[in-house]
Amino acid sequence: MAHHDHIAAHDAQEHGEGMDKKRIWSVFFVLLALTALEFLIALGFVHHWGILQKGALVNTIYIALTLLKAYYIVAFFMHLKFEKSSFIVICSIVFIFIVYFITLLLIEGGYLLHHLHEHPLYPNK
Amino acid sequence: MSTTTVSHLDKVKDGPWSGGKSPWNLEYGKIMMWFFLVSDAFTFSAFLIYYGAQKFAQPTWIDADKIFQSVPGIADSGQPLVFVGIMTFILIMSSVTMVLAVEAGHRNSKQEVVKWMLWTILGGLCFIGCQAIEWSHLHHQGFWFGRNPATGLTDPDAIAAALQPYFTKEISYTAALQFSNLFFTITGFHGLHVSIGILLNIIVLFMTLNNTFERRGTYLMIEKVGLYWHFVDLVWVFVFTFFYLI
Numbered sequence: 001m002a003h004h005d006h007i008a009a010h011d012a013q014e015h016g017e018g019m020d021k022k023r024i025w026s027v028f029f030v031l032l033a034l035t036a037l038e039f040l041i042a043l044g045f046v047h048h049w050g051i052l053q054k055g056a057l058v059n060t061i062y063i064a065l066t067l068l069k070a071y072y073i074v075a076f077f078m079h080l081k082f083e084k085s086s087f088i089v090i091c092s093i094v095f096i097f098i099v100y101f102i103t104l105l106l107i108e109g110g111y112l113l114h115h116l117h118e119h120p121l122y123p124n125k
Numbered sequence: 126m127s128t129t130t131v132s133h134l135d136k137v138k139d140g141p142w143s144g145g146k147s148p149w150n151l152e153y154g155k156i157m158m159w160f161f162l163v164s165d166a167f168t169f170s171a172f173l174i175y176y177g178a179q180k181f182a183q184p185t186w187i188d189a190d191k192i193f194q195s196v197p198g199i200a201d202s203g204q205p206l207v208f209v210g211i212m213t214f215i216l217i218m219s220s221v222t223m224v225l226a227v228e229a230g231h232r233n234s235k236q237e238v239v240k241w242m243l244w245t246i247l248g249g250l251c252f253i254g255c256q257a258i259e260w261s262h263l264h265h266q267g268f269w270f271g272r273n274p275a276t277g278l279t280d281p282d283a284i285a286a287a288l289q290p291y292f293t294k295e296i297s298y299t300a301a302l303q304f305s306n307l308f309f310t311i312t313g314f315h316g317l318h319v320s321i322g323i324l325l326n327i328i329v330l331f332m333t334l335n336n337t338f339e340r341r342g343t344y345l346m347i348e349k350v351g352l353y354w355h356f357v358d359l360v361w362v363f364v365f366t367f368f369y370l371i
Contacts, residue, residue: 019224019227019228020228021225021228024221024224024225024228025221028217028221031217032214032217035210035213035214035217038366038370039206039210042206042369042370043205043206047190047205047206059370059371062366062370062371063366063371066362066363066366069362070359070362070363073220073355073358073359073362074355074359077220077221077223077224077351077355077358078351078352078355078356079348083149083151084141084149084150084151086148086149087149087151087156087159091159091163094163095166097167098166098167098170098174101170101171101174102174102177105174105175105177105178106177106178106181108178108182109177109178109179109180109181109182110181110182112182113181113182113183113184116182
């Protein structure tokens with residue numbers, strides 16, 4: 001147990017670099033700014049002032065901002081950016097399946113949308 | 126003959142995969158936490174992708190701005206996105222305090238670790254409280270697992286009238302039911318993860334107070350629990366986008 005903890009302590013020291021207090025707060029302000037931007041678009045541009053409409057454009061913007069926030073959380077708060085590159089690859093490459101799944105279900109959803117209501121028993125009460 | 130050449134087969138291997146140390150210079154528990162989080166990300170992705178598939182396969186859907194437009198204690202309607210914005214801010218803040226706890230752990234500063242862990246736990250409890258308020262608000266309006274405000278009604282006009290406030294385009298009982306089931310399931314699953322995270326944070330706080338990490342010489346456990354907490358925040362970022370924005 002002591003030997004294991006010694007190795008753990010050694011590892012911890014080697015990973016301490018990269019996220020000092022200044023970096024932590026600056027990443028927080030980035031996340032805050034991205035969230036504020038999302039709200040500015042959703043509450044301001046779309047809801048109150050009507051400059052943008054709900055649709056594919058704003059949805060794409062939301063998803064892009066969300067992915068950006070996800071990157072900052074995973075890379076800096078979860079420290080993944082500072083790990084060995086092979087470990088980063090192992091944790092990220094696997095999400096290619098998710099991209100495939102999203103594409104597949106968007107296609108399926110689109111098909112259902114266009115063809116289901118043609119069926120005489122469509123139960124849309 | 127003072128030097129002897131060692132045959133290639135007898136050389137001691139010291140590459141990352143040759144054994145004796147962790148190949149990625151990470152402690153075993155930390156690697157396993159990452160692997161668990163990747164698998165959990167798949168589960169949440171599956172739920173959210175299913176939500177998207179259902180939503181975009183329907184000709185109409187509940188308007189999020191109409192169903193979530195109250196701020197508890199301040200406004201009963203007309204304020205979409207405000208309350209969920211507060212919830213998102215609380216969770217991101219608790220993520221920041223968690224990173225600060227980890228950073229304090231690197232400097233072996235026990236008092237600071239305790240302080241930041243307390244703030245993180247408080248943030249988590251506030252978030253769960255807000256989610257509970259959101260749930261009870263929807264429940265009182267008639268939404269729940271397997272039911273919406275029009276469940277039990279037979280007259281089509283009554284059904285339309287019951288669901289009218291939540292739709293912008295045409296009304297659909299099926300869409301309202303789908304939304305209700307998916308909302309409570311996905312946010313419930315996320316809330317379960319937040320609750321477990323709060324529990325882990327409390328356990329680790331007590332371990333810190335009992336000097337467990339001082340004895341071990343490392344606050345690595347705070348890092349591992351911190352990874353879980355950041356994952357919870359990460360999932361919320363996606364849940365929030367899918368349910369409230371898109």
